[in-house]
Amino acid sequence: MVKKEEYARTVAYVLDAFAKAGIILTDAEKGNIEVADFGLSDLDNVGLQLLVYVNTERCCAKEMVLKPYQTCPEHRHMDGVENGVPYVGKEETFRVRRGTCYLYVDGEGKKEDIQARLPNTPVTVFHEIVLHEGEQYTMHPNTNHWFQAGPEGAIVSEFSTKSRDEADVFTDGRIRRIPEVEA
C-alpha cells in the first residue's frame, strides 16, 4: 500500500518531471496520476507512475514515469477471454521521452551482463534493450518483460492495444496490481 504522504510526494515528482519535459496536462489529469507499488510497499525500488490518456476497447495511450533505478516488475500480457469473447494479449510500444530505460524481454542475455540493477522482485528474462531519448521498442503479447530507469529516471510513452492491468501475469507471486493508496 502507498502511504498518503508518499503518494503526495511521488505525484509532485511526476508533475515536475512532466513540466520539465514540456508535457502539458489538464488540471483533471494532474489529479489523476496513478502511483503503483504493486502491493510490495517498496515504491522507490519496485514501482511505476502512470497517466492514462485513453484506454478504449481497441487502443490505449499513456505516459509512464520512473524514478531513478525504479523497476516495473516482470510480467506478461496473455491472451484471454472477456465477457465470453476471446482476445489477443496486449501489444505495446515503449517510446522514451526523457532519461534512459533498460528494458528486458525473453531472449538471449545473462543476468551477470545487464546494465540495470537487480531489483527487489524476481526477474527471469535478461535480453537487454537500452532505450535512449527518442528511441522505442514494440513488444508482442505473451512475452515476459521488465524495465528500469537509468540514473536520471525516465518518462516513457506507451502506445498499445487495450490495457487490462488486472489480467497481467507477474513473475512475483506477491504482486497485486490493484492500485492501493492509503485512505
Add this chain to the structure above:
Amino acid sequence: MVKKEEYARTVAYVLDAFAKAGIILTDAEKGNIEVADFGLSDLDNVGLQLLVYVNTERCCAKEMVLKPYQTCPEHRHMDGVENGVPYVGKEETFRVRRGTCYLYVDGEGKKEDIQARLPNTPVTVFHEIVLHEGEQYTMHPNTNHWFQAGPEGAIVSEFSTKSRDEADVFTDGRIRRIPEVEA
C-alpha cells in the same frame, strides 16, 4: 505535388516545432517526416505534416504538425476488407501538445458559427470541438471530420488503431492521399 524546396522548408518548420516542444526524435525519424499536400498543391492552406512512430496491424501512434490555419481536409475512416478479412474503421484520439486545434465532426453546428477559417477544400460537417494544449478527443469510425490549427500552428499526437491512409474517404474528390514529393 510538393516541390522539393517547399518540402525542405516545411520539414525545417516541423523539426523546429518539435524541438521547441521538447519532442525528441532520432536522426532516422528526422529524415522521415511526411509532408502531405493531398495532391492539391496548396500546402499552406490544405496540408498536413506527420511523423509515424509505429503502425502495426493493431495500433498506431504519430505526431501531426500543422502550420498556422493549415487544414487537414475532411475525410472518414470506413470499415473495409483487407486480404479477404473484414476490419472495423479506424478509431483515433487527438491530443493537442502545442497550439490550438479546431476540430469538426458530424453533429450539430453551422458553417457561419465556426472559429476556423473556411479552407480551400469542401467541408460539410461543422460540429466544433476546440482543443487547447493538453486536451484531447476520441473519434469513432465512419465519422466525417476535418481540423485546422489556430494562429500559432499546432502539434497534435494521434493514438489510433491501424492507419490505412490509402483507404481514407475524402469529401474533396480531387484528393489523392499518396504522398508525392518532387524527385
